[in-house]
Amino acid sequence: KAGVTQTPRYLIKTRGQQVTLSCSPISGHRSVSWYQQTPGQGLQFLFEYFSETQRNKGNFPGRFSGRQFSNSRSEMNVSTLELGDSALYLCASSLVRGYNEQFFGPGTRLTVL
């Protein structure tokens, strides 16, 4: 069974640009959550999607948005990139809502120059 896949794995952007990251959950999983990981702030929850609806949102500005498609694949978008957005963005999926059966992908490393 394939794990959570994230594309691209590495990305370099410049300030002011926007970026879209993609996450394909494990087959059959309907819940997808996104996290940001930086050396300074550690791991931080971004948002959770279930059945194409955002169920939870972390404390991030409106520049961070996401969506989930009917096949449970999810995308997150960051507009007007800032240097501080450089981070590892992790996606995790689970069959139903909840964290105890959540599987993480390898992440997308975003570098903002």
Place this chain on the structure above:
Amino acid sequence: GESVGLHLPTLSVQEGDNSIINCAYSNSASDYFIWYKQESGKGPQFIIDIRSNMDKRQGQRVTVLLNKTVKHLSLQIAATQPGDSAVYFCAETSGGGADGLTFGKGTHLIIQP
């Protein structure tokens, strides 16, 4: 591998010894706690969880202890092996697991041969 924290606390233990990793949380409303393991270059991996109506839970070679009075969580790993070398994070949430996760800063566990 990925750098997950420049100033992570580090715990160095001898192979075969027991490891104890500690975590303090601040939200008295938190009612669900998780420990994750993150190996270099990979996403976090669920280890064990505990609900606030329990003070101890055991898994395979791991035990989580919860002290709600002092808002303290610990992870004990028995007979530490080289494969246990990783960064360990605690995470908390409230609302029975329905809210977003808040993560601790992480502890880097190093296994000495």
